[in-house]
Amino acid sequence: MAKQAGVSPATVSRYISGNSIVSDEKAEKIERAMKMLDYTPIPGKRQKDKGVIAVFLPNLRQGYFTEVLKELIEQVPRYHYRVIIIPTFPGDESYKMLFKEIFITGVIYLDEEVDQAILNYVGAKNIKSVMLGGATSDSRCEMIRINDLSAGYDVTRYLLERGHEQILFLAHRSQSIGSGYQRLMGCRRALEEYGIVFDESRVEYGSPTYENGYRLTGMRIESGLDFTAVLAFSDEMALGAIAALADHGYQVPEDISVLGFDGISISQRVIPRLTTVWQPIAQFVTKILDAFQNPEERFPNMEIVLPYTILEGGTCIPRDKGQKKD
Template identity: 55%
Template sequence: MSLTVREIAKAAGVSPATVSRYYSGSDVVSTEAARNIERVAKELGYTPKSKKCRDNGVIAVLIPDLQLGFYGEVLKELIEQIPRYNYRIVFIPTIEGSDHYKIFFKEMNIVGVIYLDEAIDRDIINYISSKKIKTVMCAGASFDSRSEMVHINDIAAAYEGTKYLISLGHEKILFLSDHLRNIASCFQRFTGCKRALDEIGININEEEMLGCGPVTYETGYRLTKQFLEKKTIFTAIFAFSDEMALGAISALHDFDLKVPEDVSVLGFDDISVANRIIPRLTTIHQPIKEFVTKTLEAFQELDAANSNLEITLPYKLIKGGTCTQNRGVNIYEK
């Protein structure tokens, strides 16, 4: 015996009109009602005669400062992929000290949140958690245990990158990083770097060989310039973003130093610009497309009590033309 909309509605505790709106896609229904309808339909084996592409609600993407090309490429991939999941998407900039983001949650049917910034304000995290909305940290490490994560193993990736530089004879390596916050990606990357150097008996002097700041082109340029002006001895630079690496290369150029003949440079992310410079940047590839796919797939099960899922995807060392064998050049005696 075939089931009717009225029977599904009764079992789900909603009105027949709500069931009709849900399957027709003519209007958005609440997240709770949608879950109940889907649960009952699955339990009773109900399949609607005509099921249009329905609106599953809104995924909110909390975006940090967009000066980083990495975030831009993640957003581009989100825009391309999200239609196949029948969600709408809204981008909400996070501004320190502002609670304007609350307007979106009050006025829209937001069923999930994607975090991009690891350093997101704790008040924002607590507010969203109070709404019992599923959250996923895309391409980073989450400080919030209630959020799911999709990322790479940053410790292992940075370890491999440092081992590669060591294999080329580089032991005096300059590291350019974001400020080292516990758990954050750059903290993990620096941990991996230290582990690789520890294995050959080298203890990094952080005051001499570590520069910290936003992982931007400008920071990479500024920090490298400062180290050169202090006449710090190094034969290679490992920058924790491609943009930092490009900034470092520009600073080296302004000091009449060649890459990789005088100094080898290794980046991190493998964004599109890494393949547009000559020589191609040697870097650690992060799978942006797969990050986004796995993040959106996580919202297929909209459980308000997050499962603390952590998905770790593979990285890859991309050997371009900015790293070479250490030639023992003293860059200050050229």
Template identity: 55%
Template sequence: MTVTVRNVAKTAGVSSATVSRYYSGSNIVSTETARKIEKAANELGYNPKNRKRRDNGVIAVLIPDLKLGFYAEVLKELIEQIPKYNYRMVIIPTVEGSENYKIFFKEMSIIGVIYLDESIDRNIINYIASKNIKTVLCAGASIEFRSDMIHINDMAAAYEGTKYLIGLGHEKIIFLSDYLRNIDSSFQRVTGCKRALEEIGAHLDEKEMLMCGPLSFESGYRLTKLLLDKHTEFTAVFAFSDEMAVGAISALHDVGIAVPNDVSVLGFDDIAIAGRVIPRLTTIHQPIKGMVSKTLNAFQSDTNHSNLEITLPYHIIQRGTCAVNRRINIYDKKKN
């Protein structure tokens, strides 16, 4: 039997005219209706010959720094997935004090915004809010945003990471973090680390054990070097990004301290570099593909301000940079 527009319309519970508008590329058809039509067409095996590509509009991705590997991998995943949703994408760098971002909103029909950073300038957030368009914070959570949020449980992940190092016999742990802002993901991670230490009767001395800076290789190297120059005693480093962790490993290597024999290093994110460095980086896996998928799915809702919050699972990827603490004084090794 030949499947017709009428068959699809009946199965989808819409009119034949609505199905025709959808396949002609009309923007009159809502996202919810489009989903019903696609589902019905798939079930019936309907494949229109004259189907036009439906353009659902432009999604703006606001990003502060293209250098960080985590952002780069999220963008790569967005580029791969976004055609499935028939959106176009524009990347807007957010430079503090600049209002160049307004040009994009004036000249393009932007129907949604993805934030990739929790520290977006409040003026930018307010400007976009005034446009009454859908916004999603991908891979983060913050009280500053009134938008959908897709992220992992950062507090629980950092708690589990710290417990993992404690289980290997490490108590003198250095934490390399982004700058703490309100109740953002870095704040949540530090809170999780504190709780894990408190359970064994220890505490996180923020002056000695917590070092803050950009989540970059350079920052990880510099902060670790500062600790080594101060002769701070530690047997493990927990860095809140893989790039920071690799920077720490490089700083340790340059003074003859071996990872993981002398010092264990745990990263966060599980981006591509984690599986490429030597030794391979043990890290906390963030499901980037799933985050991007959930983020794009959020724009399928016809509601602009649903304030949806989705928490995705994480897990520790054990590779080669963490080992049982041998309780060797790294400075005695350094002198030798």
């Protein structure tokens, strides 16, 4: 086996046992030799040798990313993969060394704005890659997500049906096909169906963090903008908005209703529980790991769209049940 693969017996042993990592090049040589020799490992010996899944993400400040990683770490042992986290920094190319040293069999992107150079590098290696929770125009990358345009539309309708026509939107900018853009277009469509002109001045943009939710909401309160509801594009932004409202003397939901997006665990651990658009993060991860079971099976820009739901908590009530905001 080792002679056929052109590697040392120790390398073959490490690869088959799965107890340590070998380079892509050596792993491919061993796989080819195994096929040529019609070699089948002893049952139980190759349970850990399916390689490594690399996860590209910009930071861990966003709860959504943390929830995805927690779910991935919980599920991945059943599939006999390992996981490495690769932070992305502008201009940084250190990830290339990891791809040379580690047998990476799949890639997950958590950042829609991932550098095109990374997409090109991974695509050139013909490694199966998936964009989780977002959208991309790169034909080499598959997508697993919800219908963000529909979700934006439904959650805005949810507010409008409860008498909230003056809405402050806390959004994050993204590329024209990205989740943030699609959510906002859904919000706009719902408003226009109700005969309400979409007002760009009611949209504040920032990365979807607690700090930005607090800062942007406080800024709009101090500027005198009148609103009866806040629709934030992440749960953390929504919680930041609630804190800003409290610091300015407003009660949620009696004075102002607040809705979030994602349905991360912390949204249901606060009082009142946050009303939010719940995304099926556990199902996202399961679909990805199932997809990696067939690394050779590819469909250009394949998209798997999973259902979402508006999870009702205690932060949104009909306008006529609250106090009128003068």
